[in-house]
Amino acid sequence: MSTPIPTAKVEALRDTFESGLLENTPLAQYTAARIGGPADFLIIASSGDQLAEVINTLWDIDVPFRVLGAGSNILVSDQGVREVVVLNRAREVRFIEDDEGPKVEAESGAMLGVITRRSVERGLSGLEWAASIPGTIGGAVVGNAGAYGDDIAGMLEMVEILQRGIGVEQWPVQRLEYAYRDSWLKQHPGEAVVLKAVLGLKQSTPEECKAKMGAFVEQRKRTQPSGASMGSMFKNPEGDYAGRLIEAVGLKGTQQGAAQISPLHANFFINLGDAAAADVWDLIQLVRERVASQFDVWLELEVELVGDWEIMNSNVIHSLPGGQA
Numbered sequence: 001m002s003t004p005i006p007t008a009k010v011e012a013l014r015d016t017f018e019s020g021l022l023e024n025t026p027l028a029q030y031t032a033a034r035i036g037g038p039a040d041f042l043i044i045a046s047s048g049d050q051l052a053e054v055i056n057t058l059w060d061i062d063v064p065f066r067v068l069g070a071g072s073n074i075l076v077s078d079q080g081v082r083e084v085v086v087l088n089r090a091r092e093v094r095f096i097e098d099d100e101g102p103k104v105e106a107e108s109g110a111m112l113g114v115i116t117r118r119s120v121e122r123g124l125s126g127l128e129w130a131a132s133i134p135g136t137i138g139g140a141v142v143g144n145a146g147a148y149g150d151d152i153a154g155m156l157e158m159v160e161i162l163q164r165g166i167g168v169e170q171w172p173v174q175r176l177e178y179a180y181r182d183s184w185l186k187q188h189p190g191e192a193v194v195l196k197a198v199l200g201l202k203q204s205t206p207e208e209c210k211a212k213m214g215a216f217v218e219q220r221k222r223t224q225p226s227g228a229s230m231g232s233m234f235k236n237p238e239g240d241y242a243g244r245l246i247e248a249v250g251l252k253g254t255q256q257g258a259a260q261i262s263p264l265h266a267n268f269f270i271n272l273g274d275a276a277a278a279d280v281w282d283l284i285q286l287v288r289e290r291v292a293s294q295f296d297v298w299l300e301l302e303v304e305l306v307g308d309w310e311i312m313n314s315n316v317i318h319s320l321p322g323g324q325a
């Protein structure tokens, strides 16, 4: 169990945030997979200024927190989260034109789909690959989201960061130390928060952008399941695909409780109804062990585990129905 916030600090939180502090709130409703236990404390930030103010206050009273965007790249434990969860709903988007060309500046809680569609309507190209990614630009900056050969690292011109003990700074892309689905920010949760991002775009026409976006959306519909999920569960190992390996070890379609390895794409784990995080964890361990014993590859999670994950210290796979384990 991670430690609950001490009583004195809970009092400070209640005094400071008053009715803005929600207690014992189920997090499943704030995640794309619809899985996760309660947040002891939750604060919703509905503008960029509010987000910065909330984070600065939490640093001042020295209370740990976790920012959530759309919760589409995380698996929240059934035991929930002891840190304060800050739900980012700062969603302003504006378009800029300067000597270097068109750009979009978005607050970190803006949804990728919304930014993409607004760019496409203006005939501004570059983000079409992101049209169906159900996350915020903040989460995408942290995890270097990408698809079809493009990624955030390739488009990001500047990111506005609020850093503990330093304040607001504008960072060039190099400072984020990007790697495949990884960044300095991902390695330092609680140390810095993304406030805004500026992405470079190219002038095109609405028709061309729409055609490009439509092709990506179609391709996704054909190859990826539509149910509640976290997107790709594992990173692709060097030179291979996690989905291919999972399929090769015969686990496509395997179910534990209401969690299922998608029969359409084996790197997607679907919540068929009321899946528990523990069910998903069992499938994760089963996949890792089968793939390791057959291919000598230990699959690394792309999805982040958030909250109390005692279970991670156990390698026990709970028994799966039908002797699947």
Ligand SMILES: Cc1cc2nc3c(=O)[nH]c(=O)nc-3n(C[C@H](O)[C@H](O)[C@H](O)COP(=O)(O)OP(=O)(O)OC[C@H]3O[C@@H](n4cnc5c(N)ncnc54)[C@H](O)[C@@H]3O)c2cc1C
Pocket (backbone or CB within 6 Å): 032, 066, 067, 068, 069, 070, 071, 072, 073, 074, 088, 108, 109, 132, 133, 134, 135, 136, 137, 138, 139, 140, 141, 142, 143, 144, 145, 146, 147, 185, 189, 192, 193, 194, 195, 229, 230, 231, 232, 304
């Ligand atoms: C159906 C589906 C398809 C997907 N397809 C893709 C894909 O093609 N490519 C891809 O890369 N991903 C994909 N994803 C994963 C996910 O949508 C992206 O990674 C997305 O960018 C995550 O954004 P989010 O707002 O949901 O982040 P969250 O899941 O809310 O958070 C992810 C991490 O970022 C941190 N974080 C979030 N916002 C901030 C902030 N403002 N400041 C600091 N830290 C922050 C969180 O603390 C957490 O550590 C898919 C997911 C689903 C469900």
